[in-house]
Amino acid sequence: MNTVYIVGNGAIGRALAVSLITAGRQVVMLRGSRDDLPARPETIRLETAEETRLEATLPVTSLRAVGRLDGLIVIATKSYANPTVALALNEKGNDSPIVILQNGLGVERAFMEAHNADIYRCVLFATSQPVSDEQVRFRPVAASPIGLVQGQAGGLHTVVEQLHTATFPFRAVADIQPVVWQKTIINSVFNSVCPLLETDNGVFHREERALALATEIIDECVAVAQASGIRLESRAVVDNLLQISRASDGQLISTLQDIRQGRKTEIDTFNQEIVRIARRLQPAYRVTRTQLLGELTELKSELSQKQYVMPPAGGMTISDHTP
Numbered sequence: 001m002n003t004v005y006i007v008g009n010g011a012i013g014r015a016l017a018v019s020l021i022t023a024g025r026q027v028v029m030l031r032g033s034r035d036d037l038p039a040r041p042e043t044i045r046l047e048t049a050e051e052t053r054l055e056a057t058l059p060v061t062s063l064r065a066v067g068r069l070d071g072l073i074v075i076a077t078k079s080y081a082n083p084t085v086a087l088a089l090n091e092k093g094n095d096s097p098i099v100i101l102q103n104g105l106g107v108e109r110a111f112m113e114a115h116n117a118d119i120y121r122c123v124l125f126a127t128s129q130p131v132s133d134e135q136v137r138f139r140p141v142a143a144s145p146i147g148l149v150q151g152q153a154g155g156l157h158t159v160v161e162q163l164h165t166a167t168f169p170f171r172a173v174a175d176i177q178p179v180v181w182q183k184t185i186i187n188s189v190f191n192s193v194c195p196l197l198e199t200d201n202g203v204f205h206r207e208e209r210a211l212a213l214a215t216e217i218i219d220e221c222v223a224v225a226q227a228s229g230i231r232l233e234s235r236a237v238v239d240n241l242l243q244i245s246r247a248s249d250g251q252l253i254s255t256l257q258d259i260r261q262g263r264k265t266e267i268d269t270f271n272q273e274i275v276r277i278a279r280r281l282q283p284a285y286r287v288t289r290t291q292l293l294g295e296l297t298e299l300k301s302e303l304s305q306k307q308y309v310m311p312p313a314g315g316m317t318i319s320d321h322t323p
């Protein structure tokens with residue numbers, strides 16, 4: 001049986017690990033951000049849509065501690081870690097296929113530059129969030145599509161079979177790029193507007209003005225997608241945004257959680273990547289709303305990392321950030 005190596009012991013990586021182990025597959029979890037941990041078993045509980053709880057114990061070690069990886073490699077880290085993770089995999093002389101389970105445009109680039117292996121891209125139609133140190137709440141919305149971005153198309157169905165379970169479903173698609181664009185445009189709206197308004201994902205189906213702003217951003221980004229040869233219509237993206245807004249009413253987007261906890265965000269692979277692509281077009285496209293929202297989100301993240309503190313009675317202080 002082929003081992004599935006999951007890099008990134010976060011909300012998505014853990015949900016995938018439990019779904020695979022409880023279906024009888026072989027899994028090793030590789031920590032992406034830590035290389036100082038001894039190998040040890042870890043028990044993870046998964047709360048799924050039907051309120052059923054699945055539990056699995058799996059080996060957890062660090063990416064740097066393992067030797068050559070012979071199996072299927074799944075990348076479930078945050079995308080800003082990709083250059084470092086791709087380099088660490090490259091140092092192992094690795095040629096196992098890689099599947100990238102991340103949001104964002106161009107997130108596969110670091111792996112394509114570092115590896116000759118087959119590289120697949122998945123667009124996640126699921127939400128997953130930690131409930132405690134051992135427990136994750138996971139909700140699949142639909143089977144997550146996987147498509148080839150580098151290498152031989154013949155392996156796609158085998159890769160999907162290796163990852164697909166009833167708990168965390170996947171499906172093969174011939175062309176993943178339109179799906180990547182649609183989801184990235186949706187992320188460019190959710191992951192900037194919600195953190196800036198300090199509100200939950202439901203705002204677009206509740207508030208007409210928020211939906212009007214979302215539609216303007218979507219129109220800007222769809223024009224860039226179409227000029228880049230991607231078949232995508234604004235109406236379909238707006239409908240999908242509204243579905244997600246209704247389904248995740250009350251939930252806080254990951255970017256807002258990242259900002260509140262002083263962590264980096266993935267906004268560079270959403271708004272800012274679309275801005276870069278728009279600039280390279282001949283003639284260049286202007287995506288002013290998308291760009292401004294991306295820049296404000298980046299700035300908010302930077303300020304939170306510098307630990308600006310807003311005291312309750314107004315006036316701002318800057319806390320001492322001596323490391």
Ligand SMILES: NC(=O)C1=CN([C@@H]2O[C@H](COP(=O)(O)OP(=O)(O)OC[C@H]3O[C@@H](n4cnc5c(N)ncnc54)[C@H](OP(=O)(O)O)[C@@H]3O)[C@@H](O)[C@H]2O)C=CC1
Pocket residue numbers: 007008009010011012013030031032033034076077078079080081084085101102103124125126127128129254266
């Ligand atoms: N959660 C969700 O509902 C959804 C998530 N996604 C996407 O899935 C991907 C994974 O997200 P999610 O699991 O929620 O994220 P989490 O923050 O829960 O986990 C991400 C993992 O990334 C690793 N990581 C973070 N920083 C670094 C670093 N500097 N170097 C190396 N590794 C690092 C850590 O792995 P370790 O702990 O092993 O060190 C961390 O656990 C993201 O691209 C996200 O946008 C898409 C749709 C929905």
Ligand SMILES: CC(C)(CO)C(=O)C(=O)O
Pocket residue numbers: 103126127186187190201244248253254
């Ligand atoms: C757009 C959304 C909210 C859909 O799950 C998402 O991608 C996320 O949770 O990061």
